[in-house]
Amino acid sequence: MRLSSFLFTGLVKLLVGAFPRWIGCGPEPVQRIYFANHTSHMDTVAIWAALPIRLRYKTHPVAAKDYWGRGVRRYLATQALRAVLIDRTRSDPNANPLAPLIETLQSGESLIIFPEGTRGASAVPAPFKSGLYHLAAQFPTVQLVPVYLENLHRSLPKGALLPIPLTCTVRFGAPLALAAGETKEAFLERARDAVINLAGAAQA
Amino acid sequence: MTAQQKLIWLFGGILVVLVLASLIGALLSKRAGSERSRATLDNLRARVNAWWVMIVVLAVAFALGKTATLVLFGLVSFFALREFITLTPTRASDYVPLVLAFFVLLPAQYILIGYEQYGTFAIFIPVYGFLLLPAAAAFAGDTQEFLERSSKIQWATMICIYCISYGPALLLLKIPGYEDSNPLLLLYLLLIVQLSDVLQYVFGKLFGRTKLAPRVSPSKTVEGLIGGGLSTTLIGGALAWMTPFTPVQALAISFVIVTLGVLGGLTLSAVKRGLGAKDWGVMIDGHGGMLDRMDSVSFAAPVFFHIVRFFFT
Numbered sequence: 001m002r003l004s005s006f007l008f009t010g011l012v013k014l015l016v017g018a019f020p021r022w023i024g025c026g027p028e029p030v031q032r033i034y035f036a037n038h039t040s041h042m043d044t045v046a047i048w049a050a051l052p053i054r055l056r057y058k059t060h061p062v063a064a065k066d067y068w069g070r071g072v073r074r075y076l077a078t079q080a081l082r083a084v085l086i087d088r089t090r091s092d093p094n095a096n097p098l099a100p101l102i103e104t105l106q107s108g109e110s111l112i113i114f115p116e117g118t119r120g121a122s123a124v125p126a127p128f129k130s131g132l133y134h135l136a137a138q139f140p141t142v143q144l145v146p147v148y149l150e151n152l153h154r155s156l157p158k159g160a161l162l163p164i165p166l167t168c169t170v171r172f173g174a175p176l177a178l179a180a181g182e183t184k185e186a187f188l189e190r191a192r193d194a195v196i197n198l199a200g201a202a203q204a
Numbered sequence: 205m206t207a208q209q210k211l212i213w214l215f216g217g218i219l220v221v222l223v224l225a226s227l228i229g230a231l232l233s234k235r236a237g238s239e240r241s242r243a244t245l246d247n248l249r250a251r252v253n254a255w256w257v258m259i260v261v262l263a264v265a266f267a268l269g270k271t272a273t274l275v276l277f278g279l280v281s282f283f284a285l286r287e288f289i290t291l292t293p294t295r296a297s298d299y300v301p302l303v304l305a306f307f308v309l310l311p312a313q314y315i316l317i318g319y320e321q322y323g324t325f326a327i328f329i330p331v332y333g334f335l336l337l338p339a340a341a342a343f344a345g346d347t348q349e350f351l352e353r354s355s356k357i358q359w360a361t362m363i364c365i366y367c368i369s370y371g372p373a374l375l376l377l378k379i380p381g382y383e384d385s386n387p388l389l390l391l392y393l394l395l396i397v398q399l400s401d402v403l404q405y406v407f408g409k410l411f412g413r414t415k416l417a418p419r420v421s422p423s424k425t426v427e428g429l430i431g432g433g434l435s436t437t438l439i440g441g442a443l444a445w446m447t448p449f450t451p452v453q454a455l456a457i458s459f460v461i462v463t464l465g466v467l468g469g470l471t472l473s474a475v476k477r478g479l480g481a482k483d484w485g486v487m488i489d490g491h492g493g494m495l496d497r498m499d500s501v502s503f504a505a506p507v508f509f510h511i512v513r514f515f516f517t
Binding site for chain 2: 017019121151154157160162164165166167169
């Protein structure tokens with residue numbers, strides 16, 4: 001294991017625990033897109049740290065290039081977490097912003113995405129952006145696993161530097177798939193509900 | 205026998221007990237019939253396994269010395285505080301007092317103990333923390349449930365940092381004729397408190413009929429309390445050789461430790477259930493959270509410290 005990722009995940013575990021709860025599926029080595037609610041900069045590492053080590057190295061977090069693309073952040077994102085950077089600002093209007101994600105999925109590896117596109121401040125996620133739908137349509141065999149991150153919205157509010165240590169559980173729900181003929185709106189709503197339902201799931 | 209030899213004997217004795225507990229657990233599991241007894245035994249096995257880890261961690265910290273023991277208890281406080289704050293509804297405007305509690309008060313308390321500043325560490329959190337935490341919250345300008353929010357953070361820091369830190373504070377007491385033996389005193393405290401919890405659990409499972417306080421702590425029974433409490437007090441008296449106390453004194457002191465431990469367990473269980481939880485956390489398999497293991501210690505440690513400091517130094 002790389003030292004930088006070891007230290008980084010260790011630090012995040014010390015601060016927020018990141019205890020995995022496999023509620024609707026197990027930690028199986030199949031190709032997946034984990035999609036989660038997004039409330040803090042620790043979300044990515046929390047999910048990553050909650051995965052068993054053998055799955056971590058086949059699972060790439062997706063991070064915004066405008067924030068994670070420079071300096072120390074870039075080093076942490078691309079070296080420690082092996083993140084895939086996505087161009088949120090669409091600096092090149094002709095390029096498909098999902099291209100790096102598609103490439104990763106084509107190589108057989110898994111992704112962690114935050115379909116809200118940005119960090120929210122509440123326990124309930126904002127409406128999802130359409131990227132998840134396009135990936136689901138293009139890769140029907142990849143399992144779509146909803147993930148709910150509990151408590152992290154209290155730990156590192158937007159603008160704060162030091163996280164408040166809180167025990168965060170990472171709940172993995174039952175995989176969904178795009179139904180035949182399902183519209184984009186209906187699918188995104190269903191995916192978001194799957195994440196919200198995990199918020200109320202009893203602590204196992 | 206030197207203090208070090210006594211420590212080795214004691215940890216050896218604890219290991220023998222753990223081996224026996226693991227064997228008994230394995231034997232019972234083989235005979236378990238019903239669904240319910242199987243669940244109980246699975247929990248028992250998880251508890252015993254967690255004890256193995258806790259004892260090994262404690263033994264390593266003791267072997268490494270005072271600084272390592274302080275760091276270990278600093279981490280225990282940290283995890284306990286993390287659990288307390290996780291279950292306590294705080295608001296975004298509590299950010300500054302929470303950061304102060306975790307990253308200033310907690311390390312400062314253990315550093316003061318490390319430098320043997322009794323006069324300062326004894327009043328640092330109860331006076332300065334008490335006053336400054338709400339003051340820091342006032343700057344955020346959020347008056348909603350201000351008193352409730354402040355007292356939650358004050359409670360968290362008092363129990364998880366201040367009270368627990370009295371355990372390793374035993375290391376700085378100067379007891380005539382007992383020099384270099386203070387780690388034994390800390391081990392004595394932990395042993396009595398935890399043994400009391402364990403024996404109350406065992407007596408409760410074997411003979412428990414009458415619930416003690418069903419709404420606060422559903423598994424506690426009067427039979428468990430009396431059987432476990434009395435047998436622990438007797439063991440405490442028999443362990444007088446590891447303390448600066450006479451057997452009669454040890455009997456009385458271990459009775460006080462057991463009593464305070466019960467009060468701590470009940471009080472923090474009431475706090476926990478008031479916050480809508482069954483366990484404080486999940487980090488110790490079979491036991492729940494760090495605070496489920498430290499609730500009794502947090503009440504017993506300060507009183508034990510004061511008794512020893514007042515009568516024996």
